[in-house]
Amino acid sequence: MSHWALDYARRLADRHPQHHRILIQTSMSPTGYFHVGNFRDTVCAHLVHRALGRMGRRSAVLLSFDDYDPVRESQAARETELAGCGGRPLAERRERAERICRTYLAELREMGILPAEADADGRTPPGSDWETHYQYERYRAGEYREIQRRYQRDAARLATLLRKDDGRDLFAVYCLQCGRNTTEIHRLDEHAARYRCLSCGAELTARDPADVKPSWALDWTLRVAHEGIDCEPAGQDHCSAGSTMDRTRAVYVGYLGSPQPVIVPYGLVRGERGGGKISGSLGGGPYVRDLLAVHPVPLVLWLYARRNCLSDLRLGFGPGAFLGAYDEFDRFVRAVPGDGRARTLWDLLTDERPDGYGTLPRMRSVVGALYAHGCAAEAARRRLVALHPGADRILLDERIGHALAWLTGYGRGRYWPAAGDGPPGPAVGLLIEQLRVHTGTGAPRADRTREDFREIYGALFGTEHGPRLDTLADVFGPAVLADALEAYRDRGERPLRERVPARSDRARQEAPSRAS
Incomplete structure (x- = not known):
């Protein structure tokens, strides 16, 4: 089929x-x-x-x-x-x-x-x-008591069917004294299991089938x-x-x-x-x-x-798996209306209509818009709506949220590579002065070298590179950008980095799980 x-x-x-x-x-x-x-x-x-x-x-x-x-x-x-x-x-x-x-x-x-x-x-x-x-x-409520007694009675027959030598090996008693299943069963019938516990040494008889756990x-x-x-x-x-x-x-x-x-x-x-x-x-x-x-x-x-x-x-x-999955999924959704097999699979997945997903920009575009706008979701959304006016707004917001979670978590190493915490150089001081008097759009112009940009992004985010300064100035405003640079220069603080979450929810959720 x-x-x-x-x-x-x-x-x-x-x-x-x-x-x-x-x-x-x-x-x-x-x-x-x-x-x-x-x-x-x-x-x-x-x-x-x-x-x-x-x-x-x-x-x-x-x-x-x-x-x-x-x-x-x-x-x-x-x-x-x-x-x-x-x-x-x-x-x-x-x-x-x-x-x-x-x-x-x-x-x-x-x-x-x-x-x-x-x-x-x-x-x-x-x-x-x-x-x-x-x-x-x-088990403790005796839900299986009747069939357990049958199994205990016919242990030898069941062992033959399962190609085992001894029917007693198909069961283990939870010791009545210490509660462990490290037991050897010496005698077994439908009414009881006589055993010896290898942990506490007890030799007892379990009469309740709830204490006798089948393999x-x-x-x-x-x-x-x-x-x-x-x-x-x-x-x-x-x-x-x-x-x-x-x-x-x-x-x-x-x-x-x-x-x-x-x-x-x-x-x-x-x-x-x-x-x-x-x-x-x-x-x-x-x-x-x-x-x-x-x-x-x-x-x-x-x-x-x-x-x-x-x-x-x-x-x-990783970037390949994450972005590749979205690319393939988007192609699949677009095929649903005219492809019988795709339609069958969609109906097995969900009762939702596929129409809205077909209007969305590619995840690569969404990640790019978020990155370009310093992970400011609303600014990125305005840009994406302008480029894709027919996009389903609810699903677009959902995709932006998923992109933001990935970009600030799993994708952080690629898009926000960490830089050292060295002292700020002259490029930071010059940009602060320019921003304080800047009134136009974008960032003030200057002949900045690659090292100058590394110094500026290191002060703002602790990274080697980042979104264009023009976009950052438009999103956050020249005064906010100048304040952030001064905070690092004077106190070693990076307030804008808090606007670009350092960790996704995954890191917090994983902590108790990895312990287990």
Whole structure:
């Protein structure tokens, strides 16, 4: 079909009767803040959900936070907030887990993926096409008790299906004494698990299935059977020979008596350069909020949806990646009215009309206008409106905001290269005198050398170069420019640099995330 999401939607529609509500799960473990790689899982679920809607089929997305997974010992040793929690459920550090999950849900809300009626924890009223589950909560509430007892009873049979030697290895008990899952199960049946804890030495019997956590392979099949999950995206590494998706087919066919859910395999998300994938364990980020700071929602979704889901993606914020993405997106939007495949993709991305985006100036022009006007957004806007009178004003303001965030953050090194803090020379003093008596447009004329300009921009912004002095004088006024030069000469201050933000919101948002 004209898009991969429609292919998977058709497979699901053919498998289930018309009245059936198709449930698509996207799941992730809050070991750290969810980055743009994790987001691909949710985007795939969202696009298949949208495709089913286009076919007139009922469907819903289930976001499952796997906060009943244990904290890795290496992570507990590395993070102060998780100190002493190795082997315990992630949700036991409730404030941390809640903060991570709520941050991601807020990003999904801004993306238009999380419904407006959902609360801060992603919970929605009955009948919504969105559900959010927290596995710690569901296990502890006994939601899976009945099927867990069956799994414990048939552990030997399940081990054979999963090509394991011992069914006890398919489970781990969270110790009743110390709370860690570093346990050896000595005896297991449907009613109890007798174990020895390798951390505290306790030898106890767990009788509540909520304390007996199945391995990931079993946990997945258990939830699919209990919730009625019909579809799930998964990274290609989970779909290869010998992977979870491969090995569990035998459980579905030979034990549950039902087909495995339709799997939507997707490729890796890589950085702008290099071959490595974006990984939370390698320092986190970038995050969905980073993309939203510099791109509109349809463009972010387009970045994920434009290629086959099996293809790897490269995402970055350098000049080439940023400006190139806008150039390609603008060409795509212009093609929507007359290209059936482009129109199909647009309808999967958003319910907005594409018309307004086609009126906008190129992002290169917007960045250029902002830079030329010293990042004074209103002055740049007047210039852009004069050059593009037909531009949609709301979308133009949005594009200016994204350009400003990029120019003062990711693009700062290119457009505002740092200079030293040496003492001002004669060029600064001369320009101050000229500005004090200047009455015309632009900046006062003088035979300035390259070194003179470097000295002037160093005093104004701490950079080696900057926007034309004529434009700066028109935007800020000769008196303001003279005051700024005097502030640096007399006190070492650069007041105009505060008008050109030194850091984007990304830097502030990243601080807690990188710590995790």
